Amino acid sequence: MKFKTQFFLFLMAIAILAFGVTIFSVGAGAQEDGWQILRADYGFRSQRTDVTDLLRDLLSRGGVNGRVAVSNQTMGGDPAVGKDKSLRIFAKNRQGQEREFDYNEGSFVDARMFVFRRDDWDDRPAVRPGDRPGNYGDHDRDERNSLTILRGFYGVQRRTVNVTDLLRSRVREGVLNFRVDNDTLGGDPAIGADKVLIVVYRFQGQETATAVPEGGVLTLP
Secondary structure, X not given: OHHHHHHHHHHXXXXXXXXXXXXXXXXXXXXXXXXXXXXXXXXXXXXXEEOHHXXXXXXXXXXXXXXXXXXXXXXXXXXXXXXXXXXXXXXXXXXXXXXXEEEEOOOEEEHHHEOEOHHHOOXXXXXXXXXXXXXXXXXXXXXXXXXXXXXXXXXXXXXXXXXXXXXXXXXXXXXXXXXXXXXXXXXXXXXXXXOEEEEEEEEOOEEEXXXXXXXXEEEEO
16 A cells, blocks of 8 residues: 555656646747847858848748748848858847847748737738738739839948838839939938848749849849
């Protein structure tokens, strides 16, 4: 009888321990959920480009099948030709804890790990990546198959301006083509600095990004 009692207590202890481990694991997972991007850069060593706004936009739209590829194409260009580049994401969670996420060129970022507050974008409500309407009408399908400007930024580092509406107004018969400079983009957001235009767009159902330096020519698609 005494042996049975001890054995029962032993099993209870194991169960409690297992339950405790489960609770701890869930708690750790909850902290991993819902990271908000503070800033992000892409490149090699000191040759890095600020891709904060670009990455936020791609991830908030859910990427492709819930993932965003880390490549020169999706990150808007090649800041270090011939080098093995990486994407660094600096983020914080709901508890205020900060963390750095590192992704090598050729890997993928899971969009579900990140959330976006209402004030991240002026014209979009708070959203979880992948929250989209399930059905599209004929008009929506046509729009998704043509050139659609999703977001545009002009400047350098954190000195950028949103030029989305301006870019949309320049689309003619499904084509966007013009010289990138302060005059065509409505002003100089970073006087004395070499600026870059970053455009996130959709064409034939695929979302991608491109970057054109000041003085260059943007041609889409």
